[in-house]
Amino acid sequence: MAKRTSDFFVERLKTWGVTRIYGYPGDGINGVLGALQRAERAGEGIEFIQVRHEEMAAFMAVAHAKFTGEMGVCLSTGGPGATHLITGLYDAKLDHMPVLAIVGQAEATIRGATYQQEINLDRMFADVADFVQEAAAPAQVRHLVDRGVRIAKARNGVTALILPKDIQDETWQEPARAHGFTRCGPGYTRPRVIPHEADLAAAAAVLNAGRKVAILIGAGARGAADEVVAIAERLGGGVAKALLGKDVLPDDLPFVTGAIGLLGTKPSSDMMEQCDTLLMIGTGFPWAEYLPADGQARAVQIDIDPAMLGLRYPVEVNLHGDAAETLRALLPLVTHKTDRDWQAGIVDGVRDWYETIDARAKASANPVNPQRVVWEMSPRLPDDAIVTSDSGSCANWYARDYRVKKGQRASLSGGLASMGAAVPYAIAAKFAHPDRPVVALVGDGAMQMNNLAEMITVQKYWRRWADPRLIVCVFNNRDLNEVTWEQRVMEGNPRFESSQDLPDVPYAQFAELIGLTGIHVDDPEQLGTAWDRALAADRPVILEVRTDPEVAPLPPHITLEQAKAFMSAMAKGDSGAGAVLADTARQLLGEILPGRTGRD
Structure with a gap:
């Protein structure tokens, strides 16, 4: 049978060193999926990881790049599959990570006809990608792959290659040695760059x-x-x-x-x-x-x-x-x-600071101080652990209470600061380093937004990993906590229940339901034992901790303007004012009044 363009495409990716693709299927990309299947049967395949959502596939590609130094690769069908990728690709762009997005498209023969799932993807990806092109003929695909991958690697950026459905299935044609064709080759090595x-x-x-x-x-x-x-x-x-x-x-x-x-x-x-x-x-x-x-x-x-x-x-x-x-x-x-x-x-x-945050972590809360969750985790982690964090208030405790050891790796969505990256980052870390323990720190908002579904991906693949330990620690405070504090301190408004209240979800029970381990903690004295149990588990774990939403993620110094805004929010009838004022106001005043400290 004649080689199809999609078969050449997969072979070329293999030549460039691609070993893993994160994605979700769809008819617009079925030609490439068929080529991946044929390559797998021939013993020359690229591992395909089926995620629950294309946005998560893009986040996993970013994390692959972060934790391996290689280019990450994600795949989707056209239309909605392609639009789902965009958030994760912006994560790559803003954190300067090399990522290749492989995207299906409606047939070239109906482009411009307002066909089903037909979107001008090259325009959509134009801002996020350093290189974006839609193939119009089989002979074009060779230089699109070579140039696109080289640019992603050289610029630490995003390449989006768009393959119409019919082009994928057409017979492969090498570019001719003739006018109107170009003939290229693979390969790129980063240069040694030193100033004058x-x-x-x-x-x-x-x-x-x-x-x-x-x-x-x-x-x-x-x-x-x-x-x-x-x-x-x-x-x-x-x-x-x-x-x-x-x-x-x-x-x-x-x-x-x-x-x-x-x-x-x-x-x-x-x-x-x-x-x-x-x-x-x-x-x-x-x-x-x-x-x-x-x-x-x-x-x-x-x-x-x-x-x-x-x-x-x-x-x-x-x-x-x-x-x-x-x-x-x-x-x-x-x-x-x-x-x-x-x-x-x-x-x-630095020594005084660690005494301060140790004291803050041990302070009483209702029921568990979120700072203590990470404070208890940090010394227990093995030297080769990988830690991911979501955006939101949990990122505060990741930043301050997690003390990194030599040999450990850690990351999060930095420039984009997107919710929902912690679990896909952790999954990609496990595929990249299946012999290392991985911990994801996640707020309940991000868990409900999209990370809970990706636990099904964990369940699907965890038996492949040499070390089965993947711990997803959920800070369950029933509040979109970072935004709550921004409302209070930056806007001077009380907490807005309509936007901030979250449903109470039994995350640990969900883990048990799908065959993983679930651990629920609502007593700070049980935290250490819970972490020990999670780190000793024979399968992935959801560690659900009932944390206090009224423990403030304080900046290193409080300005007078921030203090005024905060007190204004309390005066306007904030629902958590009583609990907040008992601790947070004291710390705020200690920052701005001479001779006072947060521990007075």
Whole structure:
């Protein structure tokens, strides 16, 4: 039988090193699915993982890229299947992850006829994708695959390849050696990118002149952990971590101040307020108000993407280069600072901070303090664990109470901050690393939105994993908690029950219903035992914890405006005012009144 275009397409993906595709079937992509089936029967297949929803497939492709360094791949039919992909693809775009989306389309012969499920997908994907093309002939497919994959890998971005239904099933035709054709080949290796010597010298001069050096790292510093430690020790500085860079350095290094920003720590905030020099490495941290004031600090930035240079802070020396390579070239030019008072103060601040959050985690709540959920988890995790978090209030506890160990990996939807990413991220982590334990931290809002359905995907595949441990920890507070606090603190409005109340769902019972393990906790003294049991389970677990929605996800410092807005919300008849005022108002006042602390 003559080779079909879809067979060539699958072969070409295999040539590019694709080993796994996350997706959901549909008639618009059946030609490619048939080719995947034929390749599988021939022993040359690409693993296809059937998810419950195409958005989740895109999130899994992003997580595959994050946890392997490879390009992630997702697949959908056209029409609604394609529109479902878009959120996950924006997650890839904003977090600079290489992802290929394979998308079906109505037949080329009826394009423009307002046919069923016919959408102008190339226009729809135009903003999210670095490369998007719809195939019009079999001979075109070769260069679409080669160029699209190369661009996704080189630019750390999204490629969308759209294949009309009839083109998939047409006989494959090699492009001719003739006018009107192009002949291409696969292959891409990332280059070694290092700034010019003069720029390195200029950067070293700025860093050497500084007395109080602050370093901010993001996901772009992941391959440069040793170099970051070396330059921090040489400069006598502290290192703050943007949320996507949480797992770049372990939190047991005494000069690592932890997360920065709204979800960040007090030592990170204090360091940025007091530094005279800032070194940013591989980070697009968005909240510029948490960086030094204009004119306060001289700054150097390193990034592989020149579009990110000088974007958040007026940088004096911009270094376009790979983080590890650039730091290795920069280190010999940086002098060792003998004055260690600045770094010693940072170390003291970090130690005091951990005492503070330990006390906060152990504070009483109704019934369980959500901070304690992560505080109890953190020391129990094996050194090779992978942790994912959803957006929402659980991300606060992930950012502050989870102390990363060397060897652990962690991530979440960063730039997009999308709800619903934690469980698909965790599933992709298990497929990428089936011998490692994985934990997903999820709010009940995200669990109800789409993550509960993906537990069926877990049930379908978990027996394939060498280590069956996948723990989905649900913070069940019956509230869309992050938005509730934004209503209170940012808008000065009381909690709006109509928008914030969530149905009470028995998540642990659902796990048992589909053959997984369910654990329910409503007593803080049972948390440690519950985590031990979950980490010892012989199958995936939903650990459901009844958490208190009135424990505030406080920023590292409270402004007077925020305090006023909060008190205004309480005065307007907030339904949780009594419980909130008992603890949160005291902490707020302790932040803004001289001589008071949150522990007074």
